[in-house]
Amino acid sequence: MTTRPNLNIVPFISVDNMMRLVLHLGVERVLTELAAEIERDFRRWPLFDKTPRVASHSDVGVIELMPTSDGEMYGFKYVNGHPKNMREGLQTVTAFGLLADVNTGYPVLLSEMTILTALRTAAMSALAAKWLAPKGAACMALIGNGAQAEFQALAFQAVCGIAEVRLYDLDPAATRKCAANLRGTGLKVTACASAEEAILGAQIITTVTADKQYATILTDNMVGNGVHINAVGGDCPGKTELHRDILLRSDIYVEYPPQTRIEGEIQQLAPDHPVKELWQVMTGQIAGRADARAITLFDSVGFAIEDFSALRYVHGKLQTLPKSLAFSADLDMIADPDEPRDLYGMLLRKKAALVA
Amino acid sequence: MTTRPNLNIVPFISVDNMMRLVLHLGVERVLTELAAEIERDFRRWPLFDKTPRVASHSDVGVIELMPTSDGEMYGFKYVNGHPKNMREGLQTVTAFGLLADVNTGYPVLLSEMTILTALRTAAMSALAAKWLAPKGAACMALIGNGAQAEFQALAFQAVCGIAEVRLYDLDPAATRKCAANLRGTGLKVTACASAEEAILGAQIITTVTADKQYATILTDNMVGNGVHINAVGGDCPGKTELHRDILLRSDIYVEYPPQTRIEGEIQQLAPDHPVKELWQVMTGQIAGRADARAITLFDSVGFAIEDFSALRYVHGKLQTLPKSLAFSADLDMIADPDEPRDLYGMLLRKKAALVA
Numbered sequence: 041m042t043t044r045p046n047l048n049i050v051p052f053i054s055v056d057n058m059m060r061l062v063l064h065l066g067v068e069r070v071l072t073e074l075a076a077e078i079e080r081d082f083r084r085w086p087l088f089d090k091t092p093r094v095a096s097h098s099d100v101g102v103i104e105l106m107p108t109s110d111g112e113m114y115g116f117k118y119v120n121g122h123p124k125n126m127r128e129g130l131q132t133v134t135a136f137g138l139l140a141d142v143n144t145g146y147p148v149l150l151s152e153m154t155i156l157t158a159l160r161t162a163a164m165s166a167l168a169a170k171w172l173a174p175k176g177a178a179c180m181a182l183i184g185n186g187a188q189a190e191f192q193a194l195a196f197q198a199v200c201g202i203a204e205v206r207l208y209d210l211d212p213a214a215t216r217k218c219a220a221n222l223r224g225t226g227l228k229v230t231a232c233a234s235a236e237e238a239i240l241g242a243q244i245i246t247t248v249t250a251d252k253q254y255a256t257i258l259t260d261n262m263v264g265n266g267v268h269i270n271a272v273g274g275d276c277p278g279k280t281e282l283h284r285d286i287l288l289r290s291d292i293y294v295e296y297p298p299q300t301r302i303e304g305e306i307q308q309l310a311p312d313h314p315v316k317e318l319w320q321v322m323t324g325q326i327a328g329r330a331d332a333r334a335i336t337l338f339d340s341v342g343f344a345i346e347d348f349s350a351l352r353y354v355h356g357k358l359q360t361l362p363k364s365l366a367f368s369a370d371l372d373m374i375a376d377p378d379e380p381r382d383l384y385g386m387l388l389r390k391k392a393a394l395v396a
Numbered sequence: 397m398t399t400r401p402n403l404n405i406v407p408f409i410s411v412d413n414m415m416r417l418v419l420h421l422g423v424e425r426v427l428t429e430l431a432a433e434i435e436r437d438f439r440r441w442p443l444f445d446k447t448p449r450v451a452s453h454s455d456v457g458v459i460e461l462m463p464t465s466d467g468e469m470y471g472f473k474y475v476n477g478h479p480k481n482m483r484e485g486l487q488t489v490t491a492f493g494l495l496a497d498v499n500t501g502y503p504v505l506l507s508e509m510t511i512l513t514a515l516r517t518a519a520m521s522a523l524a525a526k527w528l529a530p531k532g533a534a535c536m537a538l539i540g541n542g543a544q545a546e547f548q549a550l551a552f553q554a555v556c557g558i559a560e561v562r563l564y565d566l567d568p569a570a571t572r573k574c575a576a577n578l579r580g581t582g583l584k585v586t587a588c589a590s591a592e593e594a595i596l597g598a599q600i601i602t603t604v605t606a607d608k609q610y611a612t613i614l615t616d617n618m619v620g621n622g623v624h625i626n627a628v629g630g631d632c633p634g635k636t637e638l639h640r641d642i643l644l645r646s647d648i649y650v651e652y653p654p655q656t657r658i659e660g661e662i663q664q665l666a667p668d669h670p671v672k673e674l675w676q677v678m679t680g681q682i683a684g685r686a687d688a689r690a691i692t693l694f695d696s697v698g699f700a701i702e703d704f705s706a707l708r709y710v711h712g713k714l715q716t717l718p719k720s721l722a723f724s725a726d727l728d729m730i731a732d733p734d735e736p737r738d739l740y741g742m743l744l745r746k747k748a749a750l751v752a
Contacts, residue, residue: 047486048411054728055404059746067743089452096445096465098498103470105461109452114459116474118494120501126736130403130500134730138474142454144486145476154731158739187733190740214737221740371727372410374490375510377543380482381570383514384546384577387423390415 048376051358051368053151061357061367062155071195074163075170078349082167085319087111088345092299100124102276108344114140115348117153121276123252132187132250133157139351146374149355153347158188160350161342162195164295165270168338169200169244171321171328172293173268177243178203183235183257184249184273185209185218192246192272193218197227200244204228208238209249236262247281248272254308260285265333274305275341282337284308290337291330293318295346304339315339404732407714407724409507417713417723418511427551430519431526434705438523441675443467444701448655451632456480458632464700470496471704473509477632479608488543488606489513495707502730505711509703514544516706517698518551520651521626524694525556525600527677527684528649529624533599534559539591539613540605540629541565541574548602548628549574553583556600560584564594566605592618603637604628610664616641621689630661631697638693640664646693647686649674651702660695671695 053061062070081088089109096103101122108115119135126132135153140146169177180202182189186209196202205227209215212231219229232238235257239245245267247257260283263269269290274280282305292315294300301311318338320326329336358368377386409417418426437444445465452459457478464471475491482488491509496502525533536558538545542565552558561583565571568587575585588594591613595601601623603613616639619625625646630636638661648671650656657667674694676682685692714724733742 052727055731056728056746059743060750062743063747063750091450094447094450094461094463096463096470096498098465098467100499101501103463103465103496103498103501105450105463105472107450107452107459107461109454109459111454114452116461118472118496118503120496122499122501125500128500129736130502131731131733131736131739134502136503136729140459140474140476142452142459143456143478144481144484145457145459145478146486146490147474147492152729152731155739155743186737187739217735217738217741221738221744371408372412373492373508375411375487375508377487379573380485380487381542382573382577383487383511383543385573387415387418387511388577390412391419394416394419 048372048374049370050147050150050373052371053354053368055152055155057367058152058155061354062159064365067194068198070159071163071166071198074160074350074353075167075195075199077353078160078164078167078346079322081345081349082319082322090296092302093344106344106347108348109142112142113352114142115351117344117347119157123250126250137347137351139355149351150371151351151354156350156354157347158191160346161188161272162191163199164346165192165246165272165338165340166195166199168293168318168340169196169268169270172336172338173200174243174266174329174332177268179206179242180244180246181206181238181242183208183238183245183247185214186248186250188248188272189218190221192248193222193227194225196244197225202244204230206230206232206238206242208232208235242267244268244270246270246272249281252276252279254278255281256283257281258286259283263335265335267335269335269337270340271305271337272340276303277307280305280308287337290335291316292337292339293321294339295341295343299343300339300341303341306339404728404730405726406503406506406729408727409710409724411508411511413723414508414511417710418515420721423550424554426515427519427522427554430516430706430709431523431551431555433709434516434520434523434702435678437701437705438675438678446652448658449700462700462703464704465498468498469708470498471707473700473703475513479606482606493703493707495711505707506727507707507710512706512710513703514547516702517544517628518547519555520702521548521602521628521694521696522551522555524649524674524696525552525624525626528692528694529556530599530622530685530688533624535562535598536600536602537562537594537598539564539594539601539603541570542604542606544604544628545574546577548604549578549583550581552600553581558600560586562586562588562594562598564588564591598623600624600626602626602628605637608632608635610634610636612639613637614642615639619691621691623691625691625693626696627661627693628696632659633663636661636664643693646691648672648693648695649677650695651697651699655699656695656697659697662695
């Protein structure tokens with residue numbers, strides 16, 4: 041038995057430290073490396089222990105747990121979705137996650153994941169487009185300019201070489217915020233007055249709106265042949281963004297069908313409507329985009345493996361970056377009695393120490 | 397909109413602070429109050445959102461998530477079970493948990509739960525015995541003297557008025573540890589050389605062993621009429637402690653049948669073998685112990701509602717005890733941009749602050 045010091049300690053990445061870590065590496069680099077990390081994990085998809093997320097619904101929102109494991113590491117994310125939060129000055133989505141060692145069950149990392157989820161969602165979108173979008177796509181419509189918008193724009197710039205984003209949101213203030221934040225990134229940013237205007241000349245259309253309803257951000261006649269649609273905002277029961285007729289014209293790619301059929305745009309379709317699994321495109325088992333005229337649709341809902349990839353990515357950075365940068369703090373989270381069967385004795389010794 | 401300060405902060409109870417909190421209140425009081433808190437929640441059982449725990453199994457152990465909600469609060473526990481850990485100087489079971497506000501999805505408490513689980517498991521056992529054990533039971537056999545043993549002894553003393561515990565473990569060192577830790581508690585402690593000797597004169601038999609196997613801690617001829625069996629250690633697939641014939645002679649009470657049929661002693665029985673739900677005994681919907689000759693068996697596996705009760709209990713203590721006692725620390729866990737849609741802007745402002 042080797043002595044392992046500080047068994048009780050779990051490294052914790054706070055929101056502030058996550059921002060410092062991301063800024064230290066650079067947002068573009070993080071998005072690119074995250075996309076690569078997710079792709080590596082998608083290529084070994086069959087290895088993972090997969091389950092649709094475990095959701096607890098209420099009238100105003102949902103709280104979900106998203107676990108997965110590759111047999112060596114185990115990860116899960118806690119995430120809420122409360123569309124009404126925004127009006128109360130709160131985040132619609134907040135999250136944190138944990139990585140653990142399958143061999144011992146001991147946690148090895150606790151991390152904020154609100155920022156990390158924003159980054160991994162954008163990296164996942166760009167990764168899907170890398171495999172599905174028409175060759176040479178340079179212009180993206182970005183409909184919905186909320187908390188996820190800038191991350192999407194930057195991921196598509198970093199991973200797919202997008203040069204222009206055309207912004208539209210029901211609320212012009214959101215578009216102004218997004219455009220201002222993207223200043224100096226090298227992206228050409230065009231604020232548009234309607235969804236119709238935003239999609240002019242765009243080879244990629246990203247929809248990422250927040251309201252929980254059967255919305256119709258895009259109608260069938262708006263979508264021409266040859267585009268790639270990145271549908272991010274339709275991600276829970278009762279929340280969709282695309283008209284059903286668009287889905288019927290599209291080649292639909294998903295993360296994990298049992299989850300997407302419940303949560304994605306395809307909740308509007310028959311339960312046996314054919315969809316393709318993105319990981320199989322990456323391994324070459326099935327073809328991606330058929331030709332220049334096809335409409336490809338990534339019906340994104342977010343799957344546990346993406347969070348696993350993101351947690352392992354930041355865990356890896358903690359191992360390789362100088363400790364002096366202090367991107368994590370030590371949490372005393374695991375009871376560690378000197379003798380494992382003597383948990384109560386640990387309490388007694390603490391009592392003696394407090395009296396002394 | 398009211399301004400809520402420190403939206404980003406989640407109070408965290410470390411292992412050290414949990415020990416300080418428990419010692420401040422006193423172990424006996426905590427066990428008694430926890431049993432009362434669990435009983436209150438069991439009495440409103442139908443209100444809860446219930447699901448069998450979500451388990452990720454490997455060759456050497458299991459990692460589980462145990463969520464539940466009463467519609468106002470949401471709680472979950474992360475817990476591992478690795479019987480081989482003990483031989484490596486690690487805890488077989490470690491745990492932490494989280495409580496969140498259903499209305500916003502925001503976490504309100506993160507807590508160590510290795511110690512808290514030991515306490516709630518013992519409180520639950522004693523609570524079940526309060527309803528099921530023969531009247532005037534004063535002597536308990538305690539077979540398996542590992543990490544959970546002292547907590548069981550103290551809970552049965554505090555909640556059921558047990559005056560004597562008779563200890564047995566395959567490893568005499570475990571029994572010596574347990575007996576030494578129970579010195580000065582007022583319990584009469586008798587170390588026994590066999591399970592047969594331990595159960596002599598005991599009205600309650602608690603089995604709480606750790607090895608993952610179909611074990612036979614008790615055989616049918618050892619168990620006389622009129623006893624209450626508190627079977628704690630049979631709690632996952634492939635891990636049981638009692639001979640099947642004992643089960644067939646017993647009135648079996650469980651927490652949540654869909655989970656117990658997978659994990660409990662009753663995994664040895666037909667899937668439709670009749671069992672009774674403990675919460676219905678507490679609400680008076682069904683009868684408990686029939687007569688003095690009945691064998692009652694609490695087939696304990698641990699259910700999410702017990703962890704929810706425990707988390708809410710310590711959360712309540714944080715609200716009422718003086719802040720100066722500092723039983724929790726502030727974790728910067730939730731991203732809180734000034735404008736909820738401006739998550740990326742928060743990153744930009746951090747960048748500006750770091751440069752300045």
